[in-house]
Amino acid sequence: xxxxxxxxxxxxxxxxxxxxxxxxxxxxxxxxxxxxxxxxxxxxxxxxxxxxxxxxxxxxxxxxxxxxxxxxxxxxxxxxxxxxxxxxxxxxxxxxxxxxxxxxxxxxxxxxxxxxxxxxxxxxxxxxxxxxxxxxxxxxxxxxxxxxxxxxxxxxxxxxxxxxxxxxxxxxxxxxxxxxxxxxxxxxxxxxxxxxxxxxxxxxxxxxxxxxxxxxxxxxxxxxxxxxxxxxxxxxxxxxxxxxxxxxxxxxxxxxxxxxxxxxxxxxxxxxxxxxxxxxxxxxxxxxxxxxxxxxxxxxxxxxxxxxxxxxxxxxxxxxxxxxxxxxxxxxxxxxxxxxxxxxxxxxxxxxxxxxxxxxxxx
Numbered sequence: 047x048x049x050x051x052x053x054x055x056x057x058x059x060x061x062x063x064x065x066x067x068x069x070x071x072x073x074x075x076x077x078x079x080x081x082x083x084x085x086x087x088x089x090x091x092x093x094x095x096x097x098x099x100x101x102x103x104x105x106x107x108x109x110x111x112x113x114x115x116x117x118x119x120x121x122x123x124x125x126x127x128x129x130x131x132x133x134x135x136x137x138x139x140x141x142x143x144x145x146x147x148x149x150x151x152x153x154x155x156x157x158x159x160x161x162x163x164x165x166x167x168x169x170x171x172x173x174x175x176x177x178x179x180x181x182x183x184x185x186x187x188x189x190x191x192x193x194x195x196x197x198x199x200x201x202x203x204x205x206x207x208x209x210x211x212x213x214x215x216x217x218x219x220x221x222x223x224x225x226x227x228x229x230x231x232x233x234x235x236x237x238x239x240x241x242x243x244x245x246x247x248x249x250x251x252x253x254x255x256x257x258x259x260x261x262x263x264x265x266x267x268x269x270x271x272x273x274x275x276x277x278x279x280x281x282x283x284x285x286x287x288x289x290x291x292x293x294x295x296x297x298x299x300x301x302x303x304x305x306x307x308x309x310x311x312x313x314x315x316x317x318x319x320x321x322x323x324x325x326x327x328x329x330x331x332x333x334x335x336x337x338x339x340x341x342x343x344x345x346x347x348x349x350x351x352x353x354x355x356x357x358x359x360x361x362x363x364x365x366x367x368x369x370x371x372x373x374x375x376x377x378x379x380x381x382x383x384x385x386x387x388x389x390x391x392x393x394x395x396x397x398x399x400x401x402x403x404x405x406x407x408x409x
Contacts, residue, residue, distance in 0.1 A: 115263045118144075118201040123249075126193040128153070135187040144199040146175040147273055149237060149245060152360060153193035158184040159232055170237035170352050174273050176202070183232065192360065196245055198266050205270070235276050235338070236307075236348055239387070244269055276339055289332050298323040299333050306342065310349040311373035316342060351387040354380070358396040365392045 112122040128135060150171045157165050157173075167173065167185075175183060187193055244265055253261050291299070302323045306313060314322065319342065320330045334342050350372040357368045369380035384392045 113259075113262055115259060115266075117204060117263065118199075119204070119263055119266050120199045121196065121248075121262070121266060123196045124193065128187065128189060128191055128193050132189055134189050135193075137185045137187060138182050143202050144176075145202060145205045145270075146173075147198040147200065147270055148173045148175070149196045149241065149269075151194040151196065151237075151245075152356065153191050153195075154188040156186045157232070157234075158186065165232075165234065167234060170242070170356075172235045172237055172241065172273060172276070174233045174277060196248075198269060200266075200270055208267075208270075209274075233277055235273075236345070237352065238272070238276070238348075241269060241272055244272075289329065289336065291329075291333050291336070295325065295329065295333060296337065298325050299330070299337055302330060302334060302342070303338060303345070306345055307349060310346045310353070311371070313346045313373070347383065347387065350374075351384060354384060354392065355388070355395070358392055359399040362396075365396075368392065 109125040110122060112120065114120040150167060150173065155167045157167055248262060248265050251258060251261055302319055305319065305322060316327055316331060320327045323330065331342065338345060340348065354368050354372045357363045357371055365381065366377045369377040374380035381392055388395055
C-alpha cells in the first residue's frame with residue numbers, strides 16, 4: 047500500500063513514500079508507534095486525523111484532507127504539527143505519472159534532486175514537479191514549525207491534452223517533456239495573490255456534493271493554468287515581444303531572484319543588484335519581469351508582505367515589530383503597504399486569522 051513510512055536515523059526523521067491519497071497517508075502514520083487515526087467523509091472529501099498519544103514522540107498531531115475526481119485529478123491538504131520536533135523531517139516523493147503542483151503555505155525545506163543538486167524552499171512557494179520512475183524527490187523539512195501544504199495531482203495525459211495544439215514556446219516544450227520517456231521537471235516560484243485567493247476559496251466554499259466536486263476540480267485546473275503561465279517565463283522567452291535572453295542571462299536573473307529572496311528586508315537598488323549579478327540595468331529590469339512576471343520592486347513587496355502575513359498569523363507578533371522585521375523603518379508605511387496588498391489592515395488581518403483558526407472549513 048502506498049503511503050507514509052516513518053522511522054528515525056541519528057540526524058533526521060524520515061517520512062517515506064508520500065502519497066496523494068489522504069487515507070493512505072493517515073493509515074500509514076497509524077502504523078508508526080503511538081498514533082491514533084480517525085477518518086470521516088465530508089461531501090467528496092476524505093478527512094483523516096492522526097493524533098499522537100505518546101508525549102515522547104515527535105509529531106503532536108496531523109490532519110489530511112483529500113478529494114479525488116473522475117478525471118484523475120486529486121488534491122490533498124496536509125497539516126502536520128512539527129513545533130515539538132528537534133530533528134528535521136525527510137519526505138520522499140515517488141513518481142506516479144502525474145504532474146504535481148504543491149503550494150507550500152507554511153514550513154521550510156531543502157529539496158534534494160536526482161542530479162545531486164539542492165534548493166531551499168521558503169514558504170509560501172509554488173512547486174511544479176514531474177519525475178520519472180527511479181528519480182525520487184527528497185525534501186528535508188525544517189523542525190520546529192507547522193507544515194501546511196496543498197498538493198494537486200494531474201495525470202500526465204490530461205496535462206498533455208491541455209497543451210495540445212500549442213505551437214512553439216514553452217507550452218510545446220513542456221508537452222514534449224511530458225510525452226518523452228524520461229521527463230524530469232522541478233520548478234519553484236513564490237505564491238501569488240491570485241493563487242492564494244483561489245486556495246482560500248477552495249477551503250471556504252459552502253458548496254456540497256456534486257456542485258462542490260465540479261467547483262474544486264475547476265479551481266484545480268485554474269491553479270494549474272496559472273502555474274503554467276508563470277512557468278512560461280522560465281524559458282527566457284515569455285510573451286511575444288520580449289528581449290532575447292541567453293542561458294547566462296537567465297542564470298543571472300535567477301541569481302537576482304535568489305538574492306532578493308534572501309535580502310528582501312534590506313533590498314538593493316536596481317543598479318546595485320545589476321552589478322552583483324553581472325547585468326545592465328535595462329536587461330535586469332526587463333528580463334526579470336519577462337521571466338518572473340513581476341518587477342524587481344513588486345517581487346520584494348510580495349516577499350515582504352508574505353513574510354509579514356506569516357509573522358502576524360503564525361507568530362502573533364505585534365504590528366510594529368512585524369514592520370521592523372520585514373524591513374520597514376516606519377510602521378505607518380508598512381500598514382499602508384499591507385493594506386494595499388491584502389486590502390485589509392494588518393491588525394484586522396491578524397484578528398480575523400485568530401478568530402477563524404478554530405473554525406477552519408474542510409476541503
